[in-house]
Amino acid sequence: MVWLVSSTQRTGKPVAHCLTMRRLAPLPARPLANESDEELLRRMLTGEEEAFEVLYDRREGLVYQFALRMSGSAALAEDVTQDVFLSLIRHGHQFDAGRGKLAKYLLGMTRNRVLTLLQRERSFVALTDEDEDEDLSLPASLITHEDPLLKLTRAEQTETMRQAILALPLHYREVLVLCNLNELSYEDAAGILSCPVGTVRSRLNRARGLLLDKLRAARQTAEQIVA
């Protein structure tokens, strides 16, 4: 509060004026959950851990599921997820918002890492872990809280579809995962795969044809086993 003393022109008597200064209330902080990916990344790069957590929670599924659908391996998908976000922490400043959205950027990084790891893993042979036999506890997948028959049917269908997708050649698989499972547009998929839209369209057409054949063959085999 500031007091000013002045005199009026008519009476000449001093008159006190009171100026009250109000402190402006700070603007209410926008919750991080409502921020865009790009804003979260910017705040993360300034060292805000909460922004990193929100961004991870929002986009981890996208990265992990794409890696899992492409590779069929949960361990590889976790490695890829860790790699991608670690790269974002260290080299996030390389992201250029003018070239597309962060989700697309993340998918591009994920795709590159998945392809690299898949090529590297071709030279390895999977070995069963001897310790697995010693684990006598009930696996979490066997503990069910819903209709067991429904869950079994769902698991079987999911596994059939997963195997059929994994049997596709890589360049067909990635188009199918991006366009049909992640629901990306042809243009976005073309941006991630660095190829023309026409190529995406034709590959997707071919991938769906191959997938239909593989699913048909898998079901015929299952029917023969049952018969």
Add this chain to the structure above:
Amino acid sequence: MKCEDFAELAAELADGRLQEVAAQQRLHAHAAVCLPCARSLAAQENLRQELRTYADWTAAETAAPRVKQELRTAFRAQLAANITPGEPVKVATVLPFVARKQQVVPRWLAAVAAGLAIVFMIGALWLGRTPALIAPDTAIVPPAAPLWTPPPPEFNATAAAPETKAVPVATTRQPIRRRSGQPNAWQERETASDFVPLTLAADERALANGTLVRLEVPRARLVALGLPLPVESGREMVNAEVMVGDNGVAYAIRLVQ
């Protein structure tokens, strides 16, 4: 419409990606009169539904919480090192220390020197002669005799003085060789504490296979990490070594004095 054209667009129609209304009508009209194409369209629509169901059922699959925990640790380690995430590490030096000591000349200085050398060589080639390292009017007479012989008794120094200046003899300095078992001075002075784990995954294998990164960290950051340090001055920089695994995760930290 031919069946080949129909086959090309059937998947897009089933996906709902075919925007053109006229094309949709043409395809439906063809499917109404062509049984194989109608079956193909039905199969594509069925596949579309199955893929959607598969995507829904697997939408809940997420990475293990361990991944997030490790990423959080990496994020904090980068902050603890007083480095803004997203920027390259500024103070990091990879052991062994000998390599660090040898890297005395900055890269830019070496680049400038190399550039000058190239310019010099090009200039010499341009002039069409070998570079003159010595001024042309300076004649150097190589000493045929020993550089100094005792003068005869009637020797007159001023009259017999040669026109050229004497060439100084370069003295070769013997390099100081250290005995193999003798440690360097800096090795004698340095002491390091035990490693303090930053993550639960900091087992012996991780510590043995990782890369040791030396950092200068504010004391307050280390106290915030839980290291038992007296808080004398929060801004004081402390030498620390962080064991970083191949996956980039900082496993453990120790202090160096």
